[in-house]
Amino acid sequence: MADDRDPGTPEAVALLQALIREACVNTGDPQSGQEIRSVRVLQRFFAEVPVEMQVLEASPGRASLVVRVRGTEPGAPALGLLGHLDVVPVDVAGWTRDPFGGELVGDDTNGEVWGRGAVDMLYLTSVFACVVREVALAPTPPRGDLVLLAVADEEAGGEFGLRWLLREHSAAVQVTEVLSESGGMRMGDHVAIGVAEKGSAGRRLVVSGVPGHASIPYGAKSAAFEVAEVLQRLSVVQPAIQFGELWAPFVAARVEDPELAERLLDPVRVDAALPQIGGIAGYAHAISRNTISPTVISAGQAHNVIPGEATIDLDIRTLPGTTDDEVDQLLTEMLGPLAGSVRIEHLHGWAASGSPIDTPLFAAIERAVRDVAGAAVVPNLAAGGSDARLFRDRGIPAYGFGLLEPDWSYERYRAHIHGNDERISVGSVDLALRALRQIVADRIG
Ligand SMILES: [Zn+2]
Structure with a gap:
């Protein structure tokens, strides 16, 4: 295998190891993350390279780095490579190796790099940086701009990262198309590329009772029992199945058995068929309906007081096209006879987002995946959210890129991100590097 590796792969692996070791753990606390450490690593990586480099710090330590290689042709695309530097916390007891050691286990062509963030998404951030450096050092400048956006705070919503950059430094982060995370997983013979993400519509249900002394419950109307009834109902009444336009391509890519595929395409029979598709059933369930x-x-404040009010927070994930009003309507329908005694409050959220697939960038991804991995692309709806949506919301096409080795199924990918023993194979770093280099040449070379 050694001879097959790209000459740039060792450098991408070394940068990945360095970024893992900085341990920019984002707990959601504004002082956590401290991505400035990884920004410094990247600044050293780009030292002496002819690029425009800006460190932009939303608050002390919450820094992002923007590296721009200027193109020569006005009107050519400006391709943004959006990588985040922060990672989610670890449960150290569940790990077999140091989660922040960045160890390369096995040999340097077929081994694996271990550590939090290896998959989500430091391997891509590293590959992005390597290709930007190559382009900057090439004898001929690109036609269009190539921009590395190595950002803070993706894992907590981007208030100290991309959200802030788009608000306060929009010129610095100006691009016309974007590649980011949530792609590259294998689905059957296909490679999934993210084109859309579900939205989030947080809700709080408030139910009321009548408070009283807990020593004399006779005739009391406890909010605790009201909550139990509401939860019971939500566990039984389910949101309707809605197959969007990405459902059929997903089934076609993932399921070989035509009889099983037929059942999965039938809203009446799909749920009974889900257990037969194995570890991907949860994902299939999530992308075929709004989920709640x-x-x-919470209820009650004191041990001896019957609660007069109780609340249930709901994490609701919405399909593209679902409005806020439709979420409230759905909840009201699900609650049925209980709806009259429940108040619905809105918590934070964001709309689902998607990019069209008839764009030159998507076509370039398809060509690169075919040439580098010999595989076709299946456009993918992500069940969770990422910073890419902030560009989609502005009408800028953004895709979830990546290219993992053939044994990296969606299930394996899911098990690693935010889980124990996160690690990425050197072979996957290599594939992503080759594919990205081709896409960049295709778009702006
Ligand atoms: Zn991520």
Whole structure:
């Protein structure tokens, strides 16, 4: 295998290891993350390279780096490579190796790099940086701009990262098309490329009872029992199945058995068929409907007082096209006879986002994946959210890129991100590097 590796792969692997070791853990606390450490690593990586480099710090330590290689042709595309530097926390006890050691386990052509962020998404951030450096050092400048956006705070919503950059430094982050994370997983013979993400519509259900002394419950109307009834109902009444335009391509890519595929395409029979598609059933369930998960439930303040009010927070993930009003309507329908005694409050959220697939950038991705991996692309709806949506919201096409080795199924990918023993194979770094280099040449070379 050694001879097959790209000459740039060792450098991408070394940069990945360095970024893992900076341990920019984002807990959601504004002081966490401290991405300035990884920004410094990248600044050294670009030292002496002819690029425009800006360190932009939303608050102390919450820094992002923007590296721009200027193109020569006005009107040519400006391709943004959006990589985040922060990672989610770890449960150290669940790891077999140091989550921030950045160890290369196995040999340097077929081994794996271990550590938090290896998959989500430091391997891509590293590959992005390597290709930007190559382009900057090439004898001929590109036609269009190539921009590395190495940002802080993706894992907590981007208030100290891309959201802030787009608000306060829009000229610095100006691009016309974007590649980011949430792609590259294998689905059957296909490679998934992210084109859309579900939205989030947080809700709080408030139910009322009548407070009283807990020593004399006779005739009391406890909000705790009201909450139990509401939860019971939400566990039984389910949101309707809605197959969007990405459902059929997903089934076609993933399911070989024609009889099973037929059942999966039938809204009446799909749920009974889900257990037969194995580990991807949860994902298939999530992308075929709006989902509602009760998360934080609270009632009562004192041991001896019957609660007069109780709340249920709902994590609701919406399909593209679902409006806020439709979410409230859905909840009202699900609650049925209980709806009259429940008040619905809106928590934070964002709309689902998507990019069209008839763009030159998507076509370039398809060509690169075919040439580098010999595989076709299947456009993919992500169940979670990423910073890419902030560009889609502005009408800028953004795709979830990546290219993992053939044994990296969607299930394997899911098990690694935010999980224990996160790691990425050197072979996957190599594939992503080759594909990205081709896409960049295709678009702005
Ligand atoms: Zn990520």
